[in-house]
Amino acid sequence: MLRTLAGFGAFGLFWGAWGAILPAVRSEAGVSDAQLGGALLMVGLGALVSMRFTGYLIDRYGGVVLPVVVVLFGACGVLPAFAGSAVTLGAALFLLGVTSGATDVAINATGTAAEAETSKPLMNLAHGLFSIAVVVSSLSTAGLRSAGAGALPVLGGVCVVIALVAAALLFPGSTRLVPVLADKPKRRRLEPALLVFGGLCALAYVVENAWQSWSAVHLDTSLGAAPGLASTAPAVFAAAAATGRISGNALLARLRPAQLLVAGGAVAAVGSLLAATAGNAWVALVGIGIAGLGTSVCAPTIISMAGAWAGPDRRAGAISTVTTIAYLGFLLGPAAVGAASSVWSLPAALAGVAVLAVVVALLGPVAGRAGTRQPA
Numbered sequence: 001m002l003r004t005l006a007g008f009g010a011f012g013l014f015w016g017a018w019g020a021i022l023p024a025v026r027s028e029a030g031v032s033d034a035q036l037g038g039a040l041l042m043v044g045l046g047a048l049v050s051m052r053f054t055g056y057l058i059d060r061y062g063g064v065v066l067p068v069v070v071v072l073f074g075a076c077g078v079l080p081a082f083a084g085s086a087v088t089l090g091a092a093l094f095l096l097g098v099t100s101g102a103t104d105v106a107i108n109a110t111g112t113a114a115e116a117e118t119s120k121p122l123m124n125l126a127h128g129l130f131s132i133a134v135v136v137s138s139l140s141t142a143g144l145r146s147a148g149a150g151a152l153p154v155l156g157g158v159c160v161v162i163a164l165v166a167a168a169l170l171f172p173g174s175t176r177l178v179p180v181l182a183d184k185p186k187r188r189r190l191e192p193a194l195l196v197f198g199g200l201c202a203l204a205y206v207v208e209n210a211w212q213s214w215s216a217v218h219l220d221t222s223l224g225a226a227p228g229l230a231s232t233a234p235a236v237f238a239a240a241a242a243t244g245r246i247s248g249n250a251l252l253a254r255l256r257p258a259q260l261l262v263a264g265g266a267v268a269a270v271g272s273l274l275a276a277t278a279g280n281a282w283v284a285l286v287g288i289g290i291a292g293l294g295t296s297v298c299a300p301t302i303i304s305m306a307g308a309w310a311g312p313d314r315r316a317g318a319i320s321t322v323t324t325i326a327y328l329g330f331l332l333g334p335a336a337v338g339a340a341s342s343v344w345s346l347p348a349a350l351a352g353v354a355v356l357a358v359v360v361a362l363l364g365p366v367a368g369r370a371g372t373r374q375p376a
Contacts (some may be wrong), residue, residue: 001078003066004114006169008108008126010070010162012133014077017158019134020141024082024151035086042090044331046097047104048324053317054102055320060107064216066106067170071097071288074162076280081151094266105323109316112307116315121252122135123304124297129243135238143197193370194318194334197306198325200367203360204298205326206333207268207291211275215288218275221268231263238286248297257305258368260297265361267294272354281329288354293358299326305367307341 026036033168058065083089107126115122141154215233219225248260271290278284303322310318340349
């Protein structure tokens with residue numbers, strides 16, 4: 001359990017710092033907004049390249065994969081600080097994406113294995129710790145930026161912290177998650193249950209990343225909020241997500257995972273609709289917080305259901321399949337909102353996000369039934 005929480009915490013520390021230090025990375029690399037947008041796409045492409053393969057590596061070599069990919073992730077996290085052009089920044093972000101995708105799969109596979117070993121819910125708590133780490137790291141980086149720190153000191157410092165976490169908490173006990181594949185891995189077909197879990201998780205990620213990415217813009221452009229107030233929206237969402245995940249982990253003592261998924265989707269729909277149709281920024285912030293509470297439990301619960309469904313002999317492979325499909329939603333969600341807002345308006349596009357949350361709630365029982373059918 002400790003290794004899972006440490007892995008999620010380290011992951012959150014980097015991404016919290018990254019969001020806050022991104023303006024410095026852009027400035028030091030000397031790229032335009034359009035060039036930065038293109039470079040950022042390389043993170044998603046790199047992740048998609050590595051996620052499925054990481055599942056195979058974990059099934060083949062066991063728990064030692066987690067600390068190795070976390071250390072590589074921390075090291076690649078420093079590379080954007082050395083970029084001096086759009087090309088070198090894109091290359092650095094591709095490597096960052098490769099190691100980020102690998103880390104994502106490894107920490108989720110380790111978490112579902114810990115759930116199976118202890119028979120206790122863990123994934124929502126672990127994802128909640130990720131959200132807390134994002135908030136803490138983001139605020140800390142903002143303070144360092146105010147003191148004049150550039151990209152290299154911040155990203156280099158985060159790399160050192162991640163390396164220390166790996167050495168102290170991840171390498172010890174890394175052999176507990178044992179390999180499950182023989183010398184020649186069995187060929188596995190893509191079973192319908194994995195498509196159900198992956199597709200539903202992708203929808204949940206669309207809702208989650210839409211608000212994480214567009215909440216500040218919505219308050220600023222749609223509601224005319226002051227810049228300082230608008231900039232608090234992502235932090236409100238992240239704080240609500242952390243609260244929702246920790247609370248959701250406790251609720252699993254009384255609810256079945258599918259029931260929590262239905263409840264989370266319904267709450268996310270209510271919050272999304274309230275935020276999208278709000279007449280002022282303060283009401284929108286309340287809606288954003290409610291949306292964060294609801295959507296926060298969806299993806300961790302689905303990943304946990306997939307791990308329980310797969311069993312020990314193919315858990316990592318199943319998690320890598322589900323997270324790869326789900327990541328498409330995380331990657332495309334903000335772009336889809338932007339495209340919809342150009343056709344209609346940003347509030348209308350965000351109201352569409354509420355509809356997707358309703359779909360997640362309605363399909364929760366389908367995921368529950370899929371989870372009861374053991375793989376062939």
